[in-house]
Amino acid sequence: MATGTDNNRYRHQKQLAIRSAASVFAEKGFHGASTKDIAERMGIKQGSLYYYFKSKEEALGEVCLFGIEEYVLHMKKIATSDQPFESKLMATITSHLSSYRERNEALKVHNDERLYLPEDKRAKLKELGSSYRQQLEAIFEEGARTGALRNSIDCHFAAQAVIGMCNGWGDNIVRDPDLDLFDIIQKCTDLVLNGFVERRKKKRDGSEAVATENSQ
């Protein structure tokens, strides 16, 4: 049986099933994808897919979970580490954008298709997602507390804005594998910290200088 024992073959094939489903869902959307598509990408026949998933909807649920789970764990590690604020922010953005490049399909499916799941199957995902946002908020709160950021900052807004921006880039990253990830990461971080307006910085000797942190 396929119960949670350590059957190697099953685990391997189940992973393949989830990744095949992720791939097809990412490409065609949940409703646009057929179980036949998924099975074919996996190399089995349509009916056989039901050995791994009770239903197409359950497949979506597992893909979404797979897409966000590790990613949130990684976020938690960053948030609870003892790096300075700026490093945490950059690590967050790096994690977010790299996830798109490496595991892009399942994460994309989570972001774009999860609302086709019934309420009860979405509960766990909601939990993970808002845990993610809270971790990010906490990072901003820390930044404000330690004086790295203005103390007038709205941390909830900040978290949402960063997530939105990263997701926006995510779409581009998935579509265009030639994009320079590191370049985008740097520029995103710099934007969030400093904005685009020319910034004058106190130098050690007390004089002022233009801070050109990111000259292409």
Place this chain on the structure above:
Amino acid sequence: MATGTDNNRYRHQKQLAIRSAASVFAEKGFHGASTKDIAERMGIKQGSLYYYFKSKEEALGEVCLFGIEEYVLHMKKIATSDQPFESKLMATITSHLSSYRERNEALKVHNDERLYLPEDKRAKLKELGSSYRQQLEAIFEEGARTGALRNSIDCHFAAQAVIGMCNGWGDNIVRDPDLDLFDIIQKCTDLVLNGFVERRKKKRDGSEAVATENSQ
């Protein structure tokens, strides 16, 4: 016939058809929506819908066009106006976010479902979309040229980042009609200009002061 004459009834019903399609596509996605759903929302029977659209796909095309057309026109007006840079940026963000609130469904469909259209039907949309991005890029270029922004700025990056951030908020705005749009607009503009780091500003008298432009 329904040819482009000034038939009032037809034009009215056609608008209704497009908005019904937009509504259903926004809710269920292109593939998740059926022509029956659309017809019912419009108040007619399934088969009658084909009087207005040659196919479901064509309906998607018209919804997407409807969703982005006016919006891009508005952007062009902003870009070619003679406001100062900061006003243009804020007007852009305002336009973007307000579009979501007012015409959210068709715009959401354009953003989320347009890639299910075949290449040829997407050509016009691509044109409009990249025209939009170019207008925004031009605004940033102007900002850099006039000294309002650092001259090291990557305008293509800037445009993409702002669009991504706005789209991210768009999803939230559609889902939660209680959000304070003006508040978000201000904070987004401030973020893009100044970032979250505490900023010191030359005051007229030459002394320095902390600029707290956005205190919740």
Place this chain on the structure above:
DNA sequence: CCGAAATTCTATAGAACTATAGAAAATTGT
């Protein structure tokens, strides 16, 4: 109020899709 044109309806062909059942094949432990 008549006749033409526009709009909607009913009915259906034909295709595709999900999920299930039971047979067949492959794998594994002994």
Place this chain on the structure above:
DNA sequence: ACAATTTTCTATAGTTCTATAGAATTTCGG
């Protein structure tokens, strides 16, 4: 190599969907 178990296959019932055809109804200018 045998028997039990796991995995895949074939076949199909039952549903839903798109698109079309032709009939029926509504609208509207004169």
